[in-house]
Amino acid sequence: MTDNDVIVAEGVVKTYDDSGVPVHAIRGIDYTLAKGEFTAIIGPSGSGKTTFLNVLAGLDTPTEGEVWLSGKLISDMSGKELSDFRRDHIGFIFQAYNLFPVLTAEENVEYVMLLQGIPPGERHERVMAILKKVGIAEYAGRLPMQLSGGQQQRVAVARAMVSRPSLVIADEPTANLDSKTSGALLDMMRRLNEETGVTFLFSTHDEIVMKRARKIVVLRDGKIDGKASLEDC
Amino acid sequence: MFIRLVKFAWKIIWRNGRRTVITGLAVGLGLGSMMFTEALMQGMAAHMIQTTTESWMGDAQIHRDGFPDTRNINLTINRLDSMLSMLDGDSTVSSFTARILSPASVTSTTELKPVTLIGVDSKTDPEVTMLEAAVDTGSYLSGESTEIIIGYKLADDLNAGLGDVIIITVAQADSGLSSSMFFVSGICRFGSDNLDRYSAFVNLTTAGVMLGIPGEIHEIAVQFPQAEMGADISLGFRRKFTAFSNTALGWPELAPQVGSMLSMVNISMAIMAAILFGLVVFGIVNSLFMSVFERMYEFGVMKAVGTRTGTISTMVILEAFWIAVISTVMGSAIGLLIIWITTGTGISFGEIEVSGIIFDKPIYPVLRLSRIWLYPLFTLILTTAAGIYPGIHAGRLNPAEAMRKSL
Ligand SMILES: Nc1ncnc2c1ncn2[C@@H]1O[C@H](COP(=O)(O)OP(=O)(O)O)[C@@H](O)[C@H]1O
Ligand SMILES: [Mg+2]
Numbered sequence: 360m361t362d363n364d365v366i367v368a369e370g371v372v373k374t375y376d377d378s379g380v381p382v383h384a385i386r387g388i389d390y391t392l393a394k395g396e397f398t399a400i401i402g403p404s405g406s407g408k409t410t411f412l413n414v415l416a417g418l419d420t421p422t423e424g425e426v427w428l429s430g431k432l433i434s435d436m437s438g439k440e441l442s443d444f445r446r447d448h449i450g451f452i453f454q455a456y457n458l459f460p461v462l463t464a465e466e467n468v469e470y471v472m473l474l475q476g477i478p479p480g481e482r483h484e485r486v487m488a489i490l491k492k493v494g495i496a497e498y499a500g501r502l503p504m505q506l507s508g509g510q511q512q513r514v515a516v517a518r519a520m521v522s523r524p525s526l527v528i529a530d531e532p533t534a535n536l537d538s539k540t541s542g543a544l545l546d547m548m549r550r551l552n553e554e555t556g557v558t559f560l561f562s563t564h565d566e567i568v569m570k571r572a573r574k575i576v577v578l579r580d581g582k583i584d585g586k587a588s589l590e591d592c
Numbered sequence: 593m594f595i596r597l598v599k600f601a602w603k604i605i606w607r608n609g610r611r612t613v614i615t616g617l618a619v620g621l622g623l624g625s626m627m628f629t630e631a632l633m634q635g636m637a638a639h640m641i642q643t644t645t646e647s648w649m650g651d652a653q654i655h656r657d658g659f660p661d662t663r664n665i666n667l668t669i670n671r672l673d674s675m676l677s678m679l680d681g682d683s684t685v686s687s688f689t690a691r692i693l694s695p696a697s698v699t700s701t702t703e704l705k706p707v708t709l710i711g712v713d714s715k716t717d718p719e720v721t722m723l724e725a726a727v728d729t730g731s732y733l734s735g736e737s738t739e740i741i742i743g744y745k746l747a748d749d750l751n752a753g754l755g756d757v758i759i760i761t762v763a764q765a766d767s768g769l770s771s772s773m774f775f776v777s778g779i780c781r782f783g784s785d786n787l788d789r790y791s792a793f794v795n796l797t798t799a800g801v802m803l804g805i806p807g808e809i810h811e812i813a814v815q816f817p818q819a820e821m822g823a824d825i826s827l828g829f830r831r832k833f834t835a836f837s838n839t840a841l842g843w844p845e846l847a848p849q850v851g852s853m854l855s856m857v858n859i860s861m862a863i864m865a866a867i868l869f870g871l872v873v874f875g876i877v878n879s880l881f882m883s884v885f886e887r888m889y890e891f892g893v894m895k896a897v898g899t900r901t902g903t904i905s906t907m908v909i910l911e912a913f914w915i916a917v918i919s920t921v922m923g924s925a926i927g928l929l930i931i932w933i934t935t936g937t938g939i940s941f942g943e944i945e946v947s948g949i950i951f952d953k954p955i956y957p958v959l960r961l962s963r964i965w966l967y968p969l970f971t972l973i974l975t976t977a978a979g980i981y982p983g984i985h986a987g988r989l990n991p992a993e994a995m996r997k998s999l
Contacts, residue, residue: 409996418896419992439900446898453896453995456889461603471897473596518897 364430365526365558366392366415371424373410373581384410385421386581392560394525397552399569400562402578408562409530411578415560416449416528417441429525446474450519452529452561457515458503464490464514465499471522489517493547509540513547520551529561538567545571597903601910605918608883615879616918622868623923623971624930627964629864631931631957632939633857638958640854641819644847647722647782650688650813651822654833654840659810665694666765668808671836679812684829686817687719690809692799698742698792699759700750707746707792709760711799711809720815723780723793730754730778737798739777743788747779754779760792764804772802819843865967869974872919876978880912884986891986892994905983912979919975920968927967931957 373385384407392398392415400408413419415426417433426433428444436444445451458467465486472482490496493513495506503511512532519527529548533541545568552559561568569575577584605612645651654675659667669675679688692711697704714733718724723741724732733739740758742750752758754776761771774794782788800806814829821827822842833840844851884891894904938954 410992413992416896419990442895442898442900444898445896449898451893451896453893457893459600459890459893461607462600473593474898474900474903476593 362430363394364391365394365396365428366390366560367427368415369425371411371414371421371426373407373414373419374422375410384581385414387424388581388583390415390576390583392526392558394558395552395556396574397549397559397572398561398574398576399572400560400576400578401564401569402562402584403564406578407581408578410581412528412530412560412562416451417445446471447522448525450522450524450527450557452512452515452519452527452532454531454534455508457518458511460503463500463502464495464506464517467503467514468518468521471518475522485521486517489521490514492520492551493517507540508535509544512536512540512544516544516548516551520555520557524557526558526560529559531562531564533563533565533568538565541565541567542571594906597907598910601907602914604883604887604907605911605914608886611879611883612915612918615875615915616922618875619872619915619919619971619975620922620926622872623919623967624926626865626868626967627924627927628930628934628957630861630964630967631927631959632934632955633861634958634960634963635935635955637854637857638819639953639955640850641823641843644850645815645819645822645843647726647784648787648813649843649846650720651816651819652814652829652840652842653846654812654814654838655810657837657839660841663693663695665763665803665805665810668805668810669812670838672807672809674836675812675833675838678832678835679814682829682832684816684821684827686815687716688812688814689713689716689720690796691811691813692796692803692805692808693810694762694799694803696760696762696792698746698750699761700752700756703750705746705749707742707790709762709799709802710791710793711796712793713796720813722782726780726782726787727778728781730776732778733793733795734777735795736777737795737801738772738774739795740774741778741780741793742776743791744779744781745785745789746792747776749789752776760794760802762802764802766804768804770802770804772798814840865970869970872971873974873978876912876915876975877981879915880908880979880982881985883911884908884982888989888994888997891989892991895989895991895994901987903987904989905980905987908983908986909976909979912983913976916972916975920972923971924968927964928959931959935959 368388368390371385371388375382375384388411400411402408410419414421417426417428429448431444433441459470462470468486468489469482472485487496487499490499493516495510495513498506498510503514506514533544536544548559549571551557563569654669656667656669658664679685690713694709696707696709698707712723712733714735727741733741747753750758756776758774758776759771760774761769764770780788796809797806800808816822823844830840830842891904934957938956940954
């Protein structure tokens with residue numbers, strides 16, 4: 360492990376219990392994500408992408424193996440430490456319903472900074488700056504349901520970025536978007552990656568998305584498939 | 593941060609506005625009916641106390657020590673003149689009257705019955721008791737030595753009517769017997785067996801002469817501006833008039849059945865409140881769990897982006913708090929409205945009797961601010977507290993599971 364490693368996973372296994380039947384979602388993965396990467400985890404539905412991302416981000420605990428976030432062993436962190444770590448260092452984008460329906464775009468983006476205890480003036484400035492960057496500053500006052508799917512995902516990207524994390528994790532961020540919107544969203548994410556140096560790790564089974572990744576990890580039946588090519592997905 | 597959470601919670605409860613309103617209304621109706629029942633019970637208690645004290649007993653009484661238990665006619669009030677002048681000069685006393693009480697037998701041409709012979713001071717008695725008003729046939733005492741008022745039930749038992757002769761026999765103070773002849777001058781109707789069947793009222797001086805204790809008395813009945821003063825132990829009255837081997841007692845000691853009736857009312861109110869508040873808590877917990885389960889995904893997102901367990905719990909408790917505020921406001925409004933309407937009109941129960949007290953007039957609910965505010969306060973606290981359990985549950989959700997389950 361080097362200073363340059365954002366995530367290091369060793370021997371990660373995740374087995375679910377589906378009413379008595381064991382489901383082997385992740386079957387032993389060693390993985391390192393380096394600073395500044397823009398990496399896609401690809402694989403068919405059910406291959407374990409969501410489970411893998413959840414375990415890497417400390418949203419779920421692995422059945423076996425260990426994960427280090429910026430050099431810190433997750434299993435050593437208390438619930439509060441892990442929660443605060445995510446708040447300060449990881450931005451999340453999910454495939455849908457990222458936003459709180461009762462809060463405006465601006466308030467949604469502001470939320471994490473509120474948790475961080477950042478003063479109101481700075482919060483407002485940073486929200487407006489990031490909304491401008493993702494191209495929806497004029498919709499700041501709108502509720503999520505008044506925004507299109509693509510606009511909602513842009514707000515989600517803004518929320519993930521506004522707290523200045525070192526890592527953004529996105530689980531199928533384009534799953535509910537048409538191809539044009541998907542491409543635009545990915546272009547924007549890539550631009551943010553290049554401008555700010557923030558590491559991006561996202562899952563997808565969308566070719567438009569894969570094409571924009573700088574690195575691809577293929578997941579098959581809960582394992583990383585070293586030999587697979589893009590066409591297999 | 594906290595203020596923002598409070599605002600956030602307010603917005604969230606209106607996402608399912610119908611559920612919030614229904615929950616609030618249900619809790620509010622419960623609260624409103626509790627407040628109304630409380631006021632009604634207070635009204636009933638006031639009525640009960642009033643009926644007990646106003647008809648005959650007075651708010652307080654003074655006796656020679658030992659007289660209430662023994663009814664020994666020799667135990668007359670000690671140093672009567674001092675006591676009377678003290679009463680005259682006491683500003684807390686609005687009126688008082690002196691009485692003589694003695695066991696007696698009454699004989700008509702056909703019957704013999706045991707009664708309590710009561711010597712009444714016809715000048716001061718009307719200020720304290722309802723005897724004058726209770727006389728529905730004949731007339732009240734005028735001072736004549738042969739006049740006697742009996743209750744309509746005793747009149748029935750004796751087969752005696754207005755103007756008929758009856759004979760009263762008593763044991764004198766020096767232990768001889770004394771009989772006197774009276775003409776029934778009035779028939780009264782109190783609505784209480786004690787007074788309507790087992791009492792006979794004559795003039796105070798007549799009774800004193802018959803018993804051989806002229807100028808002496810057994811009982812002073814006292815009335816205060818408000819009946820509650822008779823129950824007020826701290827009132828200087830008791831200390832002052834428990835003097836010269838005499839004892840002053842308030843109505844709670846004089847009519848312990850009313851006191852125990854009132855504590856029964858309080859206990860049943862407490863039980864009702866416990867049940868109702870139990871239901872409230874159950875209802876709120878249920879409603880909040882529904883809302884938490886509907887928002888599993890959101891709680892998952894909240895946790896994922898770094899919201900601490902305690903913050904999420906606080907959030908759900910704040911939602912409960914807002915529902916509590918809505919319920920309390922609606923409930924208090926409903927309760928006060930019903931109380932306000934019924935204090936004007938009263939509530940008629942027909943004619944019912946509760947532990948010897950007749951309720952034939954409508955009951956007017958009494959709004960007692962010293963107690964009624966407890967109900968909204970409890971509602972507010974308990975409804976908010978009902979958010980704790982769902983709040984802890986929401987806080988502990990595993991974000992990965994929460995988001996997967998709800999997709
Ligand atoms: N909580 C769970 N309980 C039981 N099985 C699960 C659970 N979560 C995921 N799985 C199973 O694990 C496998 C991997 O799921 P997932 O990580 O969601 O894959 P992907 O995101 O690639 O579609 C699937 O077979 C899924 O049904
Ligand atoms: Mg998935």
